[in-house]
Amino acid sequence: MKLFNFYVNGHIHLGVLQDGTAHDATAGGYPAIPATMEHALNETLSLQALETAAANGPVVDVETIHFAPAVTAPEKILCVGLNYAAHAKESHMELPKYPTLFSKFSNALLGHKEAIRLPETAEKYDYEAELVIVIGKEARQVSKEEAPDYIFGYTAGNDFSARDLQLRTTQWIMGKSFDGFAPLGPYIVPAREINANQLQIQSYVNGTLRQNSNTSDLIFDPATIVSYISQYMTLKPGDVIYTGTPSGVILGYPEDKQVWLKPGDTVTIKIEGIGELTNTLTR
The missing domain is CATH 3.90.850.10 (Fumarylacetoacetase-like, C-terminal domain)
Known part of the structure; x- marks a missing residue:
């Protein structure tokens, strides 16, 4: 499992790459919360929950998307x-x-x-x-x-x-x-x-x-x-x-x-x- 940030219409979405296929976990939601990297990092959502959110989201092509930094707002x-x-x-x-x-x-x-x-x-x-x-x-x-x-x-x-x-x-x-x-x-x-x-x-x-x-x-x-x-x-x-x-x-x-x-x-x-x-x- 790999997590990544990418841009969709100027907004940052969370992607999940699993078994060679990448999904938009933010578009998938869980079930009402759009999943973000911050949810992963502060454990608001578990890795299992992120997998579920990604499974409900659309497939994305990692060769063509615009990647954001893996972490976008670190305190340090x-x-x-x-x-x-x-x-x-x-x-x-x-x-x-x-x-x-x-x-x-x-x-x-x-x-x-x-x-x-x-x-x-x-x-x-x-x-x-x-x-x-x-x-x-x-x-x-x-x-x-x-x-x-x-x-x-x-x-x-x-x-x-x-x-x-x-x-x-x-x-x-x-x-x-x-x-x-x-x-x-x-x-x-x-x-x-x-x-x-x-x-x-x-x-x-x-x-x-x-x-x-x-x-x-x-x-x-x-x-x-x-x-x-x-x-x-x-x-x-x-x-x-x-x-x-x-x-x-x-x-x-x-x-x-x-x-x-x-x-x-x-x-x-x-x-x-x-x-x-x-x-x-x-x-």
Whole structure:
């Protein structure tokens, strides 16, 4: 089962992909409530109820619909830096003792196949394939053992970055939170249906493989991340956490081989069991 958001006449509907067929769960209703992703994330409707709503809704073609971000209104978009051992090595940085956290904002959210518009105020654009945690229950000071119960599911993300602005100061936010710099989706897979600690994760630029790793190389796994963050701030349903990127980003190349992304390039993030997230760059 996979959940996704898509646009219908300017409104966001919830889609459910099951056994190769996608249905509009919002149009189906349950029985009088139009199902939404928010209903799923705050457990107003169970996954079984969403399946029922989808069964009553029309079939949709995932090849032609306009996808919205997998989560459209998170209270928090948190990101973990340097969370793959090989990536920390290529960045010439020591392995962190604690998760390195930074944030993006909701203006950065972008859907599958939507264009990333590159601003004129930066030059060094880079991709980052990431597994993304979607929170499903309010989490405050939970243990690592309890943390999986607070994770609704997982999706794919691209922590798109302007490296020249990211590294201009010790604070990364200027290079991380331009409009459209947080592609997310297209699908959320419920946590019960996937082993997030053993997933192949890849990125492609114009069809050429750039990153190829496994979430088993994460320094801090999803349960550790959720538990750690919850000690300091309350996580809410719909919050998303980008868990870090593996080796293979442009920043990790020798300086004389760094060819930064440009308008016309297409970046695809592929995560085993979740799907592919593709965006083309434009001005």
